[in-house]
Amino acid sequence: MKYLYVGATPEVDPDALAFVRDVALANFGAPVRQMELSGIDFAYDANRNQYGSIPVLEMLARCAPADARKLLAVTERDLFIPVLTFVFGQAQLGGRVGVVSLARLRQEFYGLPPNCEVFQGRAVKEALHETGHMFGLVHCADRTCAMSLATNVRQIDMKQAAFCAACAARLPARGELS
Amino acid sequence: MKTHWQILVVDDEEVMRESLAAWLREDGYLVDTAESGREAVEKATQKDYAIYFVDLKMPGGMDGIETMMQIRRKYADASIIIITAYATVDTAITAMKEGAQEYIVKPCNPEEISLLVSRIVKVKNLQRENSILRKKLSRQYRFQDIISKNARMHQILTLAHDIAGLRSTVLIQGESGTGKELIARAIHNSSDRAQKPFVAVSCAALAETLLESELFGHEKGAFTGAGERKIGKFELASGGTIFLDEIGDISPKLQVDLLRVLQERCFYRVGGQEEVRVDVRVIAATHVNLQQAVADGKFRDDLFYRLNVIEIRIPPLRERRDDIPLLARHFLERLAHELGKDVDEICEDGLKALMDYHWPGNVRELENAVERAMVTCHGRALTADDFAFLAQNGHTKSWTPPPGMNLQEMEKLAIIATLQRTGGNIKESAGILGVDRSTLYEKIKKYEIPR
Numbered sequence: 001m002k003y004l005y006v007g008a009t010p011e012v013d014p015d016a017l018a019f020v021r022d023v024a025l026a027n028f029g030a031p032v033r034q035m036e037l038s039g040i041d042f043a044y045d046a047n048r049n050q051y052g053s054i055p056v057l058e059m060l061a062r063c064a065p066a067d068a069r070k071l072l073a074v075t076e077r078d079l080f081i082p083v084l085t086f087v088f089g090q091a092q093l094g095g096r097v098g099v100v101s102l103a104r105l106r107q108e109f110y111g112l113p114p115n116c117e118v119f120q121g122r123a124v125k126e127a128l129h130e131t132g133h134m135f136g137l138v139h140c141a142d143r144t145c146a147m148s149l150a151t152n153v154r155q156i157d158m159k160q161a162a163f164c165a166a167c168a169a170r171l172p173a174r175g176e177l178s
Numbered sequence: 179m180k181t182h183w184q185i186l187v188v189d190d191e192e193v194m195r196e197s198l199a200a201w202l203r204e205d206g207y208l209v210d211t212a213e214s215g216r217e218a219v220e221k222a223t224q225k226d227y228a229i230y231f232v233d234l235k236m237p238g239g240m241d242g243i244e245t246m247m248q249i250r251r252k253y254a255d256a257s258i259i260i261i262t263a264y265a266t267v268d269t270a271i272t273a274m275k276e277g278a279q280e281y282i283v284k285p286c287n288p289e290e291i292s293l294l295v296s297r298i299v300k301v302k303n304l305q306r307e308n309s310i311l312r313k314k315l316s317r318q319y320r321f322q323d324i325i326s327k328n329a330r331m332h333q334i335l336t337l338a339h340d341i342a343g344l345r346s347t348v349l350i351q352g353e354s355g356t357g358k359e360l361i362a363r364a365i366h367n368s369s370d371r372a373q374k375p376f377v378a379v380s381c382a383a384l385a386e387t388l389l390e391s392e393l394f395g396h397e398k399g400a401f402t403g404a405g406e407r408k409i410g411k412f413e414l415a416s417g418g419t420i421f422l423d424e425i426g427d428i429s430p431k432l433q434v435d436l437l438r439v440l441q442e443r444c445f446y447r448v449g450g451q452e453e454v455r456v457d458v459r460v461i462a463a464t465h466v467n468l469q470q471a472v473a474d475g476k477f478r479d480d481l482f483y484r485l486n487v488i489e490i491r492i493p494p495l496r497e498r499r500d501d502i503p504l505l506a507r508h509f510l511e512r513l514a515h516e517l518g519k520d521v522d523e524i525c526e527d528g529l530k531a532l533m534d535y536h537w538p539g540n541v542r543e544l545e546n547a548v549e550r551a552m553v554t555c556h557g558r559a560l561t562a563d564d565f566a567f568l569a570q571n572g573h574t575k576s577w578t579p580p581p582g583m584n585l586q587e588m589e590k591l592a593i594i595a596t597l598q599r600t601g602g603n604i605k606e607s608a609g610i611l612g613v614d615r616s617t618l619y620e621k622i623k624k625y626e627i628p629r
Binding site for chain 2: 048052054081082083085086087090091092093133138149151152
């Protein structure tokens with residue numbers, strides 16, 4: 001039996017993790033397990049005051065359990081790759097591990113009053129997006145599909161928390177995963 | 179359209195290089211990496227990269243600007259984006275002067291890179307589409323546009339319609355001017371490839387070496403005069419249909435190359451080492467009897483069988499005379515509009531002149547005849563007088579021997595045709611051919627003509 005694992009770094013609110021686990025990962029029709037992850041201070045870049053997503057993926061690849069088909073990590077830390085100012089998340093395309101950052105999904109980040117519903121919606125969409133990459137999906141031209149590329153929260157908000165028919169068809173059938 | 183374009187990321191810093199490559203791969207592009215300018219230039223010769231991301235500062239004596247210049251010298255249409263950690267006006271100006279498409283400062287906003295790449299790809303797609311559109315005739319034919327009430331033609335159209343959705347190779351045989359390309363286009367436009375290119379190539383028009391580079395493209399410097407890399411018709415037709423007209427005229431070497439494309443679905447550009455894979459439906463056409471060419475050893479039998487998966491034989495116009503009035507009226511109507519001439523009818527005697535003519539040039543000749551008659555006529559209806567030039571044509575039109583045929587082969591064909599026309603009557607045939615009966619018997623024996 002292979003599981004979809006979801007794990008959060010220590011600073012993540014358990015409610016947010018539970019939401020990602022129960023709403024996003026349930027879409028894949030495979031049994032989901034939760035695991036604890038250590039902090040990602042090792043990936044901290046003082047010059048940028050951000051955390052490198054590549055060392056995080058490397059750490060996840062090392063600590064993924066043997067029975068993990070995929071492992072999605074959730075963190076509050078703001079992630080980056082060297083060439084970009086930030087990333088909402090990153091995953092190995094067709095690989096086993098991925099990470100989603102919640103930092104830029106909150107309204108507070110943009111100086112707006114908190115909105116739990118908006119935040120949770122964005123978290124689910126980004127979790128679907130990165131997990132889709134782990135299953136080999138690339139960006140979709142359909143702006144409402146969870147696999148469309150979002151480079152700002154407006155674009156995340158335009159998406160639905162679901163895959164378009166074309167992307168859904170490329171995912172493994174439900175029976176194959178359970 | 180994305181996966182069509184390949185990107186090369188050039189940076190000496192591994193984490194920089196690999197993270198950008200991974201990010202672009204998530205966007206659906208095929209991405210390669212190079213850790214030095216030298217490696218980038220080397221890789222550029224092996225693959226067609228549409229976009230290069232090149233880091234400005236690289237060690238080893240070859241920085242980003244130098245790398246860009248070397249790549250652009252060979253591939254002028256490559257789009258190069260220079261990346262740098264330090265934005266100075268000077269370097270930006272130098273980069274742009276040397277032909278960089280864009281200049282980005284890292285770290286860069288993801289939105290900026292995403293827009294940049296999609297803008298370049300949009301332009302590349304448009305350029306590609308434009309070059310295809312320019313190269314193909316702008317006419318889009320469908321089966322409904324083919325005019326015929328002839329039963330044999332209807333059978334052919336039904337067959338062509340039925341096989342349109344398949345990927346199988348089609349061989350269309352028919353005399354010049356019978357509308358082989360029209361049928362090929364109709365097949366293409368009824369298939370699921372209709373939105374993809376239809377590329378027509380006349381194999382008879384070009385010399386062997388030119389045809390080879392026309393079909394498969396060539397690399398820069400592959401031969402004298404090959405100043406730039408050229409994409410061949412097979413690549414231009416990618417995802418669509420290639421129409422190889424006058425296939426019977428291609429050289430033995432090209433026959434081998436073509437066989438390979440049909441079997442393996444891949445080829446090499448002239449002077450190239452990179453295997454190019456294509457998904458192209460092949461429709462071939464010929465006015466010569468390919469089966470005969472195979473029997474005579476002039477056309478490879480394995481290629482013939484590969485091409486002849488579905489065979490369509492279009493009858494010459496003289497064998498479907500019932501279509502002549504229909505087609506003539508169709509051309510009259512269309513040309514009246516195009517020429518701005520107030521002619522709307524063909525008289526009885528005019529029609530009789532058309533029916534009596536033997537139409538060696540088939541439908542194309544009929545179209546030209548109607549146009550010529552309309553240009554010179556004075557009334558509102560075309561008369562026999564307006565078609566008087568046809569009678570002259572019949573006598574004065576110079577006869578040309580079928581290509582690639584020697585005197586003996588022509589003699590053999592002349593005897594076969596005469597015997598068929600006389601129903602195998604030796605006396606009558608000998609009379610028509612102007613030889614005595616014993617000579618005719620000798621020749622029948624010599625050429626092993628079945629009776």
